[in-house]
Amino acid sequence: MKSTNTQTKKYGMVIDLDKCTGCGACMVACMAENNVPFKENESNKQDSITWLRVYKMDNGKPYPENDICYLPRPCMHCEGHAGHSPCVSVCPATATDYSTETGIVSQIYTRCFGCRYCMAACPYHVRYFNWWDPVWPEGMEKMLSPNVSVRTRGVVEKCSFCFHRYQLAMEKAHYEGREEIEEEEYQTACCQACPADAITFGDLYNPKHKVFELKQTPGAFRLLERLGTNPKVFYLTSRDWVRKQGDNYLKNEGQVIAKGGH
Amino acid sequence: MDSALIPKGVKRAPLWQFTLFIGIVGIVLLWGVYAMVLCWLKGLNQTNMNDAYGFALWIWADLAVIALGGGAFFSGFLKYIIGKDELKNIINYAVLIGFICYSSALLILAIDIGQPLRGWFIFWHANVHSMLTEVAFCLSCYFAVLTIEYIPLILENRQIDKVPFFHNLGHNMHHVMAVFAATGAFLSFFHQGSLGGVTGVLFGRPFGFREGVLIWPTTFFLFTWSAAAVGPCFTLLVTKITEKVTGKKLVKDNVVELLAKISGWMLATYIIAKIIDTWYWAAVTAPESGFSMMDFYTNNPVYGIWILVLEIVIGGVVPALILITDAGRKNKTALITATVLAVIGICVNRWVMVLQVLAVPVLPFESWFMYFPSWQEIATTILPVAYGIILIGLSHRYLPIFPQERELNPIEES
Helix, strand or coil, rough: CCCCCCCCCCCEEEEEEECCCCCCCHHHHHHHHCCCCCCCCCCCCCHHHCCEEEEEEEECCCCCCCCEEEEEEEECCCCCCCCCCHHHHHHHCEEEECCCCCCCCCCCCCCCCCCCHHHCCCCCCCCCCCCCCCCCCCCCCHHHCCCCCCCCCCCCCCCCCHHHHHHHHHHHHHCCCCCCCCCCCCCCCHHHHCCCCCEEEECCCCCCCCCHHHHHCCCCECCCCCCCCCCCEEEEEHHHHHHHHHCCCCCCCCCCCCCCCC | CCHHHHCCCCCCCCCCHHHHHHHHHHHHHHHHHHHHHHHHHHHHHHCCCCCCCCCCHHHHHHHHHHHHHHHHHHHHHHHHHCCCCHHHHHHHHHHHHHHHHHHHHHHHHHHCCCCCCCCCCHHCCCCCCCHHHHHHHHHHHHHHHHHHHHHHHHHCCHHCCCHHHHHHHHHHHHCCCCHHHHHHHHHHHHHHHHHHHHHEEEEEECCCCCCCCCEEEEEEEEEEHHHHHHHHHHHHHHHHHHHHCCCCCCCCHHHHHHHHHHHHHHHHHHHHHHHHHHHHHHHHHHHCCCCCHHHHHCCCCCCHHHHHHHHHHHHHHHHHHHHHHHHHHHCCHHHEEEEHHHHHHHHHHHHHHHHHHHHHHCCCCCCCCCCCCCCHHHHHHHHHHHHHHHHHHHHHHHCCCCCCCHCCCCCCCC
């Protein structure tokens, strides 16, 4: 929904897949920043929580033409049609919300009762269920961030674009008598941790922010655009096979058909 | 020993035999209760669900029992609204089966949510855009209606009926039952549909997503239609099983054949609509998302095109053809085969609309997701079956569920 309010923002990300080395620093930073719980044995990835997950993609060709690509996948913060992102519209208890002020899809942990309908609705698998109570190694509970609430067993959680950082930045701005925050005042943990500078974060509406230009790079794409989820995470690549992995195409389709607005 | 509680003019198994039967089924029930308590105390880590399979066996069981319990609302609709009076001879049993199915669905839902104590949030913080909200409201209301419909049956117990208040209460409730039957039918049309909508609205899941009318995907209408078609089949099937177990004929053939005929035509029209819907989805909806139909049925160890054939042809076309023909309905073996196939067809439909939806990889760089339930999931899914058998056993023994039983099984005075 386009608002006439000049302060309306639409935070999003542009990730350059040609720069990503798959080092995983973004995942580690995300987990530390957001008090993401982990299990003693993390070998089963199907029930472990990784708000930001780095996928490894392969072009399927044998050596020497073999090529791989690492794809960091945070929550896409889909806008869908008029804010009806796949997960927000289905939650029966209004425990997840699409903010028209920031474009961020939030999760209200204390209201979620764990039906997991949102998980079934999300094609990106960004939503994670707390199958267990979080258990921290002794002493580690003292290292938890006080800005992010720890979740309990039986509720769903997901990437929030480090929303607490937005709140802190806005608080600081208000304290200093400003209405707006600068680009560098609100950056996600994954973005700041990336050693290859592959992740850029900012307001997709704001021409002063780097993401505004980057998202218009020729070949920029979003995952599963054809479904109409209208995500706010853009990917850049110069490799055609990577671009094609971003969506599903029929065998006879000669060209990329994108659906959904920016 | 319990003869004073047994309806007059009917014969029941000896108490020891009945107690043994209930005891054996009760052990299965306790096994399910144990698994249920484990899930509540230790959490859903007791299941084999995971972040790819947030919905699994339990949601399938919910959808399936609610569809099978559809015999209650549709028989009520036929008797009280359309005026098919012969169905009064099977409506009690349809209500009882509906009551069991809906109470089971609510129980399973109570186990399935991660924070059971917050279950009431679905009513308090209701999101009007969510199909699940509509399901919760209509399901709860309809369960209340089914309870109101079941109470007069309990009040007809020989001893309870002796109390003037209960006698008059039951009598008066019978008089206003048409109002509740109409309310039940209205609520059921919505929640059966909403359950179809649960998957149909998922535009991020191309296997389940369907276009539709206004806010309702086609699955909304198909689920209501199929429940109205197969619910009565399930009522007939359970009636036939009860007759086999008790060794008595309980419902006259003309009643059975009437319900079978209506069910058959509902099934026939439903399956035509389902075939058209499947064709449109395969030819238009799925390709718009970049999927060909066979993408959903290949490259995985389980879901082949066989499941579509099983659902639509074997579980739909075949039973419909049997039930719409006079010869099919009159042939006992064919009739039972048709009801069994129809029940299988609807269960497969609900299965694919939950589990296959989640099994299909949507991101091109992911693979199919496979799942097998844990013993706790299986035990808690069998739990309602055991509970249903026990409630049917008790109701049949102590309540006059089948109005034609005395006439069909006269007791010779010695």
